[in-house]
Amino acid sequence: MASTDAASTDAAPSDAAPSEWRRYGRTGGDRWRTLASGLGQTLVTAGAVVLLFVVYELWVTDLFSSRDQDRLADRLATEWSAQQPAAGVPTSPAEVPVGQPFAVLHVPRLGEDWSRVVLEGTSEEQLSQGPGHYAGTAMPGQQGNVALAGHRVGRGSPFLDLDRMQPGDPIVVEVADGWFTYRVLADGQDPNGVPGQQIVTPADVEVIAPTPGGAADAAPTGAYLTLTTCHPRYSARQRLVVHAVLDGPGVTRAQAPDGPPALTEG
Template identity: 45%
Template sequence: MTAKHRGGGKVATAAQTLPDVDFRHPDLPALDRPAPDLPAPDRPGSDARPPGAGGPRYAGSPSTASPSTASPSTGGPKYAGVPSHVGGPSVGQGPGGVRRSSDSPGRRVARGLGELLLTCGVVLLLFLGYEVWVSNLFAERKQAQVREQLITSWARGQDPLKGQDRRNLPIAKQVALPAGQGFANLYIPVLGKDYVRTVVQGTSDRHLESGPGHYVNSQLPGQLGNFAVAGHRVSKGQPFLNLDRLRPGDSIVVQTARNWYVYAVLGSRSAYLAANKLADPDKREAAVAAALAKPDSQGVRGREIVHPAAVHVIDPVPNHPRAVATRALLTLTTCHPKYSADQRLVVHAQLSRAVPRTGSLLPAELPGGTI
């Protein structure tokens, strides 16, 4: 429709299909020019406007800004369709537009503490990532180098043990092995058909980063007494990560330059087989633990969990420092539980047989073995 200003003037046209939406603040004064008298709206959103509304408006369109009276708050001109507070101090600002801080000392302290905890959390995650993954990469590389050096020395006819790993060799002065040198390979079939780790001399942190380490005061493979080996459970190669999976009767095979030594985990094999038939998982696990903990005729258990200071577990007769060794044993130690060093998980095994190495033939306890 078309409307003319009283007294002459421009002609304004409003589209009838678009409802008029008044965006102006109710306290705004009218424009300096009088608006035409339009019919009162008969419903909300009608395109008709009340007198003094300042002319036709369109939905979604900004008001035609024209200077009017000075704003009392800012001293500048006011415009139709613009809220009167625009240009003045906003919420949270004082005179002159200076923002007042709403933070109390307590809030600032809490924010700082939160940022500190977040930073510590990120650093901790990075450290754990290094310990669990990055250190494993470095350790696996060192282990591969040690194994390659050992295989090369065997191929050249060199034996680091100098033939002192004969079965039932009485306890005597140990052969001098340089710290960190590999001298035997350790196979545990229950931990994987391709599980093999080269054992190095020494149990310091530096040596254990290269692989399982031989306790220097314990016996050698095949000797009467106790061939004791330590290894990390988590990080740095984690060779004994799943040592708790060993059960009574499981085979552990040690390879030297001249012989294969097959050890069997101690404990009650019959009790383990009976426990393995239980349907309830909790009862089965408890029965398996009891089978492993059952001592043999010399009081040696298949598995035990001890304090780190319990060094007698690597004696020639474990936990019996005054006893005389009459058989060849193997002891594996690692941290317990996983991701903790509060205790030690200890597994004992007894030598069941030894066979000379013949070319590339493997003992029957290993996959593809025939001897």
């Protein structure tokens, strides 16, 4: 009997070791499963946040910008209807406070009825509502460079398809008493060597100089219009730039109640 008890006592430790190992093994596995589960949940949450951000940037901001554009267009229509019509040629807008709308941009190449209200200033506060005018650059119809910026993607995506612009395409700027028509340059057309379209870095600010590509403090040598946006799509690494030149003196509303013929060019 004693021998049986001794055998049982001797067997206990040998049976206990595998049991303890199994218990510790289960605990280690549980820890890894818990970590993996937590990591998976974190990744799912992060993915959902990224997806929501993309939806917000690409669609929700477009809705906000569209509402802003409707409001700004109504405001300009009311202000312009109260002004005396010009006789002769349209008047270039006087100095405009930052944040105020002052013109409507029409680009037939971007859509049959494509138009956007332009605000003074190029901070995000302005660009979230529509294209913005670089403060200090020329006003429509003036000698110099009318430089405008707009988002490529999100916030209404006004310049989403700016890369579709072709030499000779009209860009019409509507002001209180008429319209000024610009035409996209062909490479080699401009005597100052201004190209019709180029891709530059954000540091290449000379594209909005009085003569694009020239010195910021030099006198203008022509009447230009420059559109700038991010490039490529979904990136701010570079800038896509389109240059156009003024095509004639402009027309008043009295001369062309429905706008210049360029508005109907496709």
